Amino acid sequence: MELVTDSEYQVREIQAAPYASSLIEGHRDFGYSLETALADIVDNSITAGASEIRITAITSSDSPYIAIVDNGSGMAEAELVEAMKLGAKNPTHARLRKDLGRFGLGMKSASFSQCRQLTVISRKDGKDTCARWDLDHVASRNDWTLTIIDNPEKLTHYQLLTSNGSAVIWEKLDRLLGETSLPQGKSIEHANAELVKAERHLCQVFHRFLEGTKPRLSLYLNDRKLKPLDPLCSDHPATQKDPEEVIPLNKGNVRIRCHTLPHHRKMDSDDWDELAGPEGHVKSQGLYIYREDRLIIAGGWLGLTKQTELTKLCRIAIDIPNTMDSEWKIDVKKASAQLPPQVRDRLKRIIERFVGTSKRTYSARGKKLVDEDLHPLWNRVIANGQISFKPNLVHPVFSSYANQLPEDLKDGFYRCLRLVGSGLPIDTLHAELVGNPEAVVSAEAEIEDLRDLVYSLAETLLKNGVSTDVIKNVMQANPYLRDRWESANELLLEFLGKKS
Ligand SMILES: Nc1ncnc2c1ncn2[C@@H]1O[C@H](COP(=O)(O)OP(=O)(O)O)[C@@H](O)[C@H]1O
Ligand SMILES: [Mg+2]
Known part of the structure; x- marks a missing residue:
């Protein structure tokens, strides 16, 4: 303890670090679900340049785990230690274009939202490094001492990593597998239902990376290759796409494009249901916001208009760069955003016009069906x-x-x-x-x-x-x-x- 004189005050400084044990528990509750947590880990792999990501989820075993393995750049020891720190990167620092990260928190908070033990094995230039956070360990020691495992080849999941890249491994899956009081069968059922939801989420969130004749990314879940799910149904010949509108702002351009999905009769009914998702078409209409091609908001009008039956085929794609994160208030999970005022006003006008036309088309159709046709029944x-x-x-x-x-x-x-x-x-x-x-x-x-x-x-x-x-x-x-x-x-x- 040092005595410092600061003009007329007598000031002392003492260490008042937060309790590691309670802080780390708080990191578990950012509101991630399995699907948003997995997507956040996949973001890191994409940013690390991975072209292949394999997710393995083993829930019905004595030692359940989820592993996300990529063939990206990998990390050397110093980088891995840095990456394992909470708040590795300052959110106000500029990020490289294509960087899908946000606060330097994702990997840790996403992982801890699902598990109590996070192990990362990374291989860079043929050299392996491995680090582990175990919340039970942090809690009992009440300090932030990271465990470095010097012989990762001894770990059960070591062989998941087959090339340069990283393996993020979640064990002690207390959140996913439910309270221990639940009968084992029930928690596995719950976990499997969550995995089904997560699969759809990943197919949709990363669809732009998965589509095309030469996709940028191959993504697997338990060895099944995931197919892109484009919520705008852009490739369907019956989808109506309005011309793109660009709003230039000083931190980059916002690109807006209105889409009207095909009428259900013009579509395969399985495709139609898939597009509707578990919430249905009415709830899925609205804005689809992409940050660097990664979908962060899927549907809803962010308060700009109402979701109605007549407008259920309206979906608007909005593309934003990662240079505008603070204006859009992108949250840690990258699952919510707010519209900056300039965009809000312009968008409101676009929506009024778009949604207005859509309603008119419907009622015009309704009228014609009954009144104007010759010889109606x-x-x-x-x-x-x-x-x-x-x-x-x-x-x-x-x-x-x-x-x-x-x-x-x-x-x-x-x-x-x-x-x-x-x-x-x-x-x-x-x-x-x-x-x-x-x-x-x-x-x-x-x-x-x-x-x-x-x-x-x-x-x-x-x-x-x-x-x-x-x-x-x-x-x-x-x-x-x-x-x-x-x-x-x-x-x-x-x-x-x-x-x-
Ligand atoms: N799969 C990965 N491959 C290479 N580097 C990674 C990987 N995952 C995380 N990192 C490194 O760890 C850092 C922290 O990741 P994260 O906690 O998700 O925060 P953010 O993505 O916001 O930067 C990243 O910026 C990156 O440098
Ligand atoms: Mg991240």
Whole structure:
């Protein structure tokens, strides 16, 4: 203890280092989940130039572990010791472009959020170095003494490292495998469910690294090669991509591109479900923010607009460089961000325009479906401010059939049709449409019924002097026939063949 005189005060300085044991426990609770923790370790491997990363997760064994092994640059002893320190890099220091790191905390806090023992084996220029943090060790000694293992070749997981690069190994997986009071089977079930979630997360977060004919990265989970999952569905021919807009800011450019996903009918239903994810399409609409090609925000409008059913196909890609971290308030987990004010205003206008068009397209479609098409099967009727749907009794398919009936049966036939119309189960339909809109489809018509419809429509149009070319156009404008155009067209040709 040294006595220092500072103008009129008498000042003493004493060491008041925080308790290692409680501080390190605090590092476990940044709010990582398995998926965000794994992604943070993968970030480090990518920044270290790895082209191959293998994740092994062994949960159902007496000594469970998770290892993330890369073929990146590796670390020499001094670098590894530095990397193992909490807060290795100052967040205000500039980072190299392509560096996915943020606070110099990721590796430690991500690991400790999942396990109590973190071992890193690294090989650089053929030389192995190995260091370990064991939280039980830190707690019992109450100091930050890092363990260096000089003969890593004796470790069980040593052989995971097959080239230059690093292996990050998590053991004592207390968080993932749950409380010890849980029956073993249950915690393994939980761990496996977490792993399934993590797999989807990795496929989506790193999709830009995994895609293309020569991907920058091969990523494996338990020897399975992960496929890219592009939330913007950019490669699908039916995805609408607006031109890119650039907001130049003094620390770099923000690039914005609006995407409208294909309508579910234009897509394979498994792909559609995969794109929706566990939360569904409505919750997945919104902003997709990429920092140096790595997805950090997946969906949601960050308070700029509401998530609605009508806008569920809207997704906006936003690309930002890592030079703007402090403006975007990127958190330790790289799982949240805030919009800088200049971007917020501009983006709000972009969203209003984009989302506005999307809503108009939907309602225009809705209107056309019912009102403007020639010969709809159902009419939308507005009377006294109430909207109802009624079968179109003058539709050719009905009237031509009625005309074949004896007079005394005609009334009964129309009564039946009206009854079907008034029995439309509006409440059930509404509940189903709100809950699970994609699953609600029109019942398929029997080919005979479709033939009746096509024949009678064509007959009526011919009688009204419509030429054969135009008949085809009129029929294609009918959404019911358009959706089954292949069969409908065959039937039309069949009809016209009989006429000629
Ligand atoms: N797989 C790896 N290969 C090479 N170096 C690594 C690896 N993982 C971590 N490092 C080094 O450790 C440092 C600290 O990593 P981390 O705690 O994740 O913080 P940050 O990524 O924010 O810098 C990194 O900056 C890097 O120098
Ligand atoms: Mg990192």
